[in-house]
Amino acid sequence: MDDAAVLKRRGYLLGINLGEGSYAKVKSAYSERLKFNVAIKIIDRKKAPADFLEKFLPREIEILAMLNHCSIIKTYEIFETSHGKVYIVMELAVQGDLLELIKTRGALHEDEARKKFHQLSLAIKYCHDLDVVHRDLKCDNLLLDKDFNIKLSDFSFSKRCLRDDSGRMALSKTFCGSPAYAAPEVLQGIPYQPKVYDIWSLGVILYIMVCGSMPYDDSNIKKMLRIQKEHRVNFPRSKHLTGECKDLIYHMLQPDVNRRLHIDEILSHCWMQPKARGSPSVAINKEGESSRGTEPLWTPEPGSDKKSATKLEPEGEAQPQAQPETKPEGTAMQMSRQSEILGFPSKPSTMETEEGPPQQPPETRAQ
């Protein structure tokens, strides 16, 4: 029995192909029960590798069944036929994925990026609080609903973190993900903390959102790894990014896993806070699943929304909006204080803005 017949019996009218891999494909369908279109991932057990069937697929199914968050693609139904095909019926994201959006429209304005990144961060916090890690965070896996809200998808590499008797998280040894988004410890094959790995990928995603380009060129992995380990982040000056934004990215792309930001630190970072004046960047979770993180942590001064991040800075540190490249020292300070408050080791001397650590002479960048 072909897919269309199987799905018809289940109340789905098969639509077009949305994507296809070597042993799985995704099709759209209309659900007669739900009365709207859905996406159905069809996995052919006969074509899938054994590891996938024995290890990753059961994990994915278990995790999909437990997740329920407005910024994560919903799973409506999972069933399997006697012919060895697994059908995962999911929410359909009609606006495609974030990568396509950025490729067609270019980098996002910071306000728009903030909104989307806030949604994504809330989704990751939700997962991490459940001890679920994604391990393949990338723009391709960030789908967009009709209102261009983020919907995290593809939990193929996800897993539930294991803890030892003392409650410490076990290190992962499955080196997975996408090279351009993979943390240096994963690229090197060092057993890693999976939640910390996710944070690195978030840093890459935010960079792509606001720059429209990749932070690291993965055409030369060796060189890429060297740049990552040197904590060099090159921001295109033409984008005029705020210091706060660069600060957040820089601290997510921290090669030292013990100093990389935690998801809570990301959510409380000054750049992440909603703006005043009803700007579109105000991240209102319209489904209201979580009030945490959507509440402003401080009240912006009237007319100072552009410099909101300086609320924690010493007086007089606000910089003219027209000179974003000169702001990082203030944000480094802010970040440092934030890190201190959170007990997070800080090293503002390595704060990077444009090309490399500002404390050092302008260095020769990637050859």
Added chain:
Amino acid sequence: MERHTSHPNRKVPAKEEANAVPLCRAKPSPSYINLQASSPPATFLNIQTTKLPSVDHKPKECLGLLECMYANLQLQTQLAQQQMAVLEHLQASVTQLAPGRGSNNSSLPALSPNPLLNHLPQFSK
């Protein structure tokens, strides 16, 4: 305090601030996992010569994702080589059956009993 450690008067030459490093545009990034560590099912690839790296036999300083990518490339290379071999055999068969008519023979489907053709669907991913 930490403020002094930042760079209050940082003046990066304009040349440095410009995009001297060519930026790589946002692009798709394929996912990898060390699935190669185990043997694929028979229906996945029927390449007897394919040697997949095993985690158990990796040196201690394995390179994680890099090794996965390398193994994947090796696999793809071997696939391509196998495809070439199949096509060459196919071409030879056609030439033998229809001497002088070249490989653009429209009667190609008539060769279906050739066992080589049975391999084709497995390489068509």
